[in-house]
Amino acid sequence: MRVRTDFHTLWTTKLSLQERKRMTDAPMQDATTGFQVVNTRRLPFTQQQVFQAFADPDQLMIWWGPEGFTNRFQTFDLRIGGQWLFTMINDTGKMFDNVKEFLEIEAPEKIVFRHLEPMHDFVMTILTEAVGAHCDLTWIMDFVPGSDADMEPFLHNANEQNFDRLEAHLTNTL
């Protein structure tokens, strides 16, 4: 619940007045409410190690994306308002130009970014929490109103694959 409130604050402050008004004035009962995709995993690594696996672009480009994807980074500017521009390439060679913008960074427990391209429009919150010698990693994707909620199982599965890759990367390098 706390996270949802954080997201809501971010969302409303990032939008222009017109955009915000249109969202808040939209009727509650129609298909304009967004949806969430939440993934959590306990990793046998420290909070700092897990945070660093994202914050360091040299590591991130190795494990980011579902199974079969590789990445080419153009910009990784990890600060509030900074851009993250990169190309994801799937196993058939199809390319996806990504445009994301960082909204919040609180090392080592939180990173929030908005995904703008391609296709989807969502805000992703990455949370890390130290649990003894381990780390609980949580990803929350908040999709804007009007998004296709049928994608939820697909995205949840893709995020699990991404967690697998992160875990393999950390296991191989640490």
Place this chain on the structure above:
Amino acid sequence: MSNDRLSQTLTALADPTRRAILARLSLGETSVTELAEPFDMSLPAVSKHLKVLEKAGLISRGREAQWRPCRLEPGPLKEVDAWIGEYRRMWEARLDRLDAYLKTLKPQGPTN
């Protein structure tokens, strides 16, 4: 505020950058990267404007191509034109009546 299409269109048009994007797209479809070039603006910023225009139905985006080309959709602009057209007719009718009235005044004017 109403959620009707005319309101959505006018809200989307109430921004100089978005109008400039529409002007660029009137020349033909293009990618987000190409659109961003002349604007001295970040890709995220341009993408946010495109999302507003897309929600208002003023542009559409390709699904297949990697760079998802943006295309101008004239439908909502025609509706704005029709709405303005109502007022144009009203004013034209008034000006016609003014014209007729001024013509009736002429004979009584100072003639020297």
